[in-house]
Amino acid sequence: MSEKARVIFQPSGRRGEVQKGISIIEASRQLGVDIETLCGEKRVCGKCKIRIEEGYFEKFGIRSSRDHVSEWQQEEEKFISPEQREAGYRLGCCAEIQGDLLVFVPEESRAGKQVVSKAARDIPIEWDPAVKYYCVEVQEPTFDRPTGDLERLLEQLSEGHGLNDLTIDYPCLKSLSDRLREAGGKVTAAVWMDKEIIQILAGEHTDSYGLAVDVGTTTVAAYLCNLATMEVVDTVSMMNPQCKYGEDVMSRITYHMMHDDGLTKMHDDIIEGINGLIAQACKATHRAAEPHQAKANEDGEATESKADGDYPCLTPTDIMDMTIVGNTAMHHILLKLNPEYMGVAPFPPVIHRSVDIKARDMGIGINESAYVHVLPNEAGFVGADNVGVLIAEEPYKADEMQLIIDIGTNGELVLGNKDKLISSSCATGPAFEGAQITFGMRAAPGAIERIRIEPDTLEVDYKVIGRDAWRSYSKPEEMGAKGICGSGIFDVLAELYRSGVVLKSGRFNPQQQSNRFRRNDEDNQPEFVIAWAAETSIGKDIVITQKDVRQIQLAKGALYSGCKLMMRRLGIESVDVVKIAGAFGTHVDREKALIMGLFPDCEIEKITSVGNAAGDGARAALLNRGKREEARWISRNVEYIELTVEKDFQQQFMEAMQIPHMTDEFPHLTGIVAVGRLHQKKQINCIDEALPHV
């Protein structure tokens, strides 16, 4: 019997031979088919539902059968109804391939291309990059002084620029003698940290380039910068390719622990991903240039003229420096450091301090002599990304008490001012990024990103990614909604509460009359319809279930209780400023954030979104070497609080899951909360109080 099976995925049509015994998800990876696997194949998310087609498919010459996969698993029952099972549905992570297969991937299981928003902000950075260019004219050797090429170069760098005790990187040394003779001794040397020559170019050059990278659990963003002008030449981003192994940091660590080659796979994927971003960023430098013109050279062969314009097309070898931030888990996987022990109390990382690693040693495809500077970690999961946030926002220089919330799959919190800073992390979980929500999805086209609920009619208006017009200005069939992404999920709880659909405890108000409110056929649980089937591309109603609301409450509760515990540590009752960071942070409606109680009360004008501050920090460290020293210092001087070991953590967390009243605790809610809230207050507060606690 053959060891291989032929597998075809529809509708993409991707096909190939795979080893028998692997899961359908593994086969989809090998054949380049994107299937959602938010939980990292832990059989808990149910996102990887696929259908096995039956019969002989002449076009492909294969016979596909449900008997060609391993038997039904108990875990699948949770996600696949008896009807679906009858129709051939399985979970891709459970079904192992035992013979030829035609696999249909339904739209809701397809992982779309995420729309990311991690644009660079305009933060003040003083020019002092780690890599600088120096142009010198090197004398020819004479019989009296037949000095070596390097020694003559070093002499000029010392005399002309005060650079002493320089070393030279080996690949660079190899090119030295030829470069020196190409332009009559005039060369430009790239010097790293006033220590090491990492590039020799013939003639005079001024523009050099660097890349600042933010490796998020879900999104990776990179800023290509001109090191001479500090300009951001291009911003590129992508999904973290490790998402296929699990959505959050713990599931990645688990993937490593469950698979011998887990770390290698995840490491290789992120390196390959970053290299893809590098190529993409360089390619994009064409954009500012004139279109290419083909012309014939003297030999009659067609040749491309050099691109003109502001930025000639860069190549990855033009990138001479790189900085990287990421949470501790992303940091460890990126560096292929064992993340296992970091996941177990007392959560020690392999390394706190920053590292400078040759790009070639990391397999990063920029100039081989360039260094990759990975910023230091704080403690626990609060890693180099938070250090990036700190050096971008500089709360350690402020008088006012700042609370900085970096909302990602892992939430990171910083509280304090110039006197003292503390940090902690909280497992917000992936709910805000669309995972573990029935119709949650990534921010891809078709995702509902904004929601409004009319308190009186409970009519829902919404907007999807990829379409400018809101639902109320569109025909139903124009919407093509597919699910709800992070910012939509963020809106939904505040709107459901404001309009009185859910109560303070998070429970659905059982007394409402809306036709959107109903009980699920299967488990009799309450749910609320956001988009009717006719407005979707998946042919069914998009709903928010009671369980979904609970997931959102868990996420917001984790953040809120984290903030409160930290405030208690510092002995303060209120904060002066709240900064919301993270790719997600840019989409947050600060009023709604206050309504749902994402963080402690604060004047609404003092709540600001600071965008991808972690990425900004990486950029600051790229363009100013003093920021690297500042990062070293602050990473050692911010006090890390392990929230989970606080004595009443559990209690605080449970209380924080509630949606806040306009109490003394939230004076600033007054005036923000609209009619709906008052409406609700009048009507249903009494009912809510009567309900048992979650």
Added chain:
Amino acid sequence: MSEKARVIFQPSGRRGEVQKGISIIEASRQLGVDIETLCGEKRVCGKCKIRIEEGYFEKFGIRSSRDHVSEWQQEEEKFISPEQREAGYRLGCCAEIQGDLLVFVPEESRAGKQVVSKAARDIPIEWDPAVKYYCVEVQEPTFDRPTGDLERLLEQLSEGHGLNDLTIDYPCLKSLSDRLREAGGKVTAAVWMDKEIIQILAGEHTDSYGLAVDVGTTTVAAYLCNLATMEVVDTVSMMNPQCKYGEDVMSRITYHMMHDDGLTKMHDDIIEGINGLIAQACKATHRAAEPHQAKANEDGEATESKADGDYPCLTPTDIMDMTIVGNTAMHHILLKLNPEYMGVAPFPPVIHRSVDIKARDMGIGINESAYVHVLPNEAGFVGADNVGVLIAEEPYKADEMQLIIDIGTNGELVLGNKDKLISSSCATGPAFEGAQITFGMRAAPGAIERIRIEPDTLEVDYKVIGRDAWRSYSKPEEMGAKGICGSGIFDVLAELYRSGVVLKSGRFNPQQQSNRFRRNDEDNQPEFVIAWAAETSIGKDIVITQKDVRQIQLAKGALYSGCKLMMRRLGIESVDVVKIAGAFGTHVDREKALIMGLFPDCEIEKITSVGNAAGDGARAALLNRGKREEARWISRNVEYIELTVEKDFQQQFMEAMQIPHMTDEFPHLTGIVAVGRLHQKKQINCIDEALPHV
């Protein structure tokens, strides 16, 4: 027509398909057949003579024909007689393959395995290696101090051993967390230069290993040392695989300039060669161990027991440090630095100073985190090898005036004492290593290595490598002589002169009656038979021709005039001590060296052989880091003299070619030169004087 041709080499039987159009030498390389190519295919040495066999060879299924190679070249006439041409002889470097061939390689064209003698001497070295082991017990992290693995290790290294500001090499960092947990926190860290952690081993370890390598133009020697005990665990050596591209440094540089991939090829060859030596050295550590015993393990599979004994079998990754010396050309090719400009006045190298390069960046197969320390160059061709000689012999600490002669393919000279040191190089050429001598060969089995000529009878006694008994104690057919190697060539001029066969000018004494003296049939040139055909394995008389004597005179003249010019520079008339270094130096008979006038006069007891002093210097730098600093200092403080630009260089050189009289210049010759010399003096001095000068 096929692009490939089948080629079979006899008598080795090696065969294979090769691209048409390549030379027979290139084919021999591809198929692993060793053919002598002393000149690097410059068509000037004539050593690569081969014979094309004609006919259909059923055994191999090929038809070989002289028409299957490119046409006869003018250069071949110099080496191939009309009779040989008739018999199918060609030069392997000239004949290009155009069809199937059976190629016969005559014995004299076969490159034998050289016997090298570069054993380590016992020189005093103080223990202070660049790489040291430190064993520490690292504490577990706690909730109060959840410090990173690296930070806890560094803390112990600082507290216990005063090592501060250490960095860690990236591959080493990757293994850290697991190593730390294997032996309950007890680890041994290898630290390089008190700066960088380059290895983490679980548990306690004391023995670490290093390799000192001397890359000679002709021979590469390596000393595997225990860095803890300073013991030389093993000495290994090999021919420099670059010999096939040319015998001397200039021909290697020429090979680079004539071939686009010349430098790459030569570089790759020496790296591959060194890696072979490393494997060989590690393998040899078995020797001190018990023989392996195969036993069955629990699964019934055969398994090897671990080697016991003084040295368990090492692997290349156990080697944690490496030092390399070599002349400037070997240095540059090893590092893949362009050697082109070094060959042109004023001969600047790419780099003087020492370099520390990660083994992985050089492709050297020791531990990937280890550094390779390449010692600094002086100037011109006087490179790191001479620096090695200097730090091993330390003339800069001596009161007496020392002359150190490193005899290799390139001769290097040092003169001076603690007050001043000067160095220079002279192109001795490959004559002393057997090249450009009619029957010259490498020191391989069958090579005549010692020669004595009886002054009265002019009978010749000799010894060959691989046979203990001299000719006079053997039957002729037992000798199997094949040619004359370096030390034999060294002997021959002194013996020919002492016995009166050649005169002071180097010309053969035309009046002698020996049946060994004759004129060549072809060009009527005088020659002297060293071994009769019956005593050889090549079926013909082994002779020394007038041209051979001239070659030896050129070599000795280069050395002698170099010494004299240097003495003039320092304004001295005589030297106190002469040290002969080089693999070759160990074989030199100091009396004969004085007789032939290899160097200026000196008391015979003050002439010593210091063996492979360059290699000893590499070993010193491996075991004592202070020696690296000493090397840096001396390389900058020895004054390099470019002899070829001295005003009367040519004159001095011509005079130095003569064989010295017992004049005032050589008072110490008195009493050394035996009867024969006096005999000669009486009989023929008058004739010699009458002959025209060379």
